Amino acid sequence: MKAITFDWGGVFTQNTFDGRSTGRIAERYNLDVEKVRAVYFAHVHQLELGKWTLETFFENLMQEVGFTAPLEEIIELYLGSVYENPPMYDFLPTIPAEFKVGLLSNNYPVLSDRLKADPRWARFDAMVYSNEIGFKKPSPESFHALVEATGVPAQDSVFIDDVEENLVAARALGFSTILYHYAEHDRFLKELEAWMNR
Incomplete structure (x- = not known):
């Protein structure tokens, strides 16, 4: 076998899924894509290792980047980036x-x-x-x-x-x-x- x-x-x-999803998030909420990516890639290992939920990850992203959006909306935008x-x-x-x-x-x-x-x-x-x-x-x-x-x-x-x-x-x-x-x-x-x- x-x-x-x-x-x-x-x-x-x-x-890559990550590059597309961060680009779409930045575009949707009129954000600096480089800032979004810096925060995203600083913490994405927490998702990859199963330490954070998607909710925790995106709550942190919004806090560090400095914007607010409905959590369900941003998660669906993210998942739809495949x-x-x-x-x-x-x-x-x-x-x-x-x-x-x-x-x-x-x-x-x-x-x-x-x-x-x-x-x-x-x-x-x-x-x-x-x-x-x-x-x-x-x-x-x-x-x-x-x-x-x-x-x-x-x-x-x-x-x-x-x-x-x-x-x-x-x-x-x-x-x-x-x-x-x-x-x-x-x-x-x-x-x-x-x-x-x-």
């Missing part, structure tokens, strides 16, 4: 049954629940989210959790991510890796096919 494992942001989405990568969603259900399929994502409360509830994700055998395990990539603990969830050793697994730092960490633990960019989907398919046929 081999495992094909994926990141979420930048693989199943186009570009731009999907259709070719990857088309590819996912075509993965042959003899391969386990796993996900390892630095993710956030509520958003991870929405992803798990998406029927298109039924092909995943295992989904590991940083906000649920308390560790985020590129920590070794996060990759160990992925191996445990899939039940497949790293040496028999490939990890696909859009961030080289995460791939370096995965390779150090024995994973094969593929760097992904949504504009180079065909290259990814060729690289993955070569690994699957080893």
Whole structure:
């Protein structure tokens, strides 16, 4: 048994979720986008590690940036900032049954629940989210959790991510890796096919 494992942001989405969401928040409330991003990125690890709820995170953001907005509105604006990568969603259900399929994502409360509830994700055998395990990539603990969830050793697994730092960490633990960019989907398919046929 081999495992094909994926990141979420930048693989199943186009570009980064964080950059788009902070830009939309700044535009909606007429804010300095650089200030919004400075506060956002100073504290987003609290979401990724499951230490803060979305409500706590955005209450803090509004306080530090200096604006007010309905909490439900800003959260929906945030969650609505996901731009999907259709070719990857088309590819996912075509993965042959003899391969386990796993996900390892630095993710956030509520958003991870929405992803798990998406029927298109039924092909995943295992989904590991940083906000649920308390560790985020590129920590070794996060990759160990992925191996445990899939039940497949790293040496028999490939990890696909859009961030080289995460791939370096995965390779150090024995994973094969593929760097992904949504504009180079065909290259990814060729690289993955070569690994699957080893």
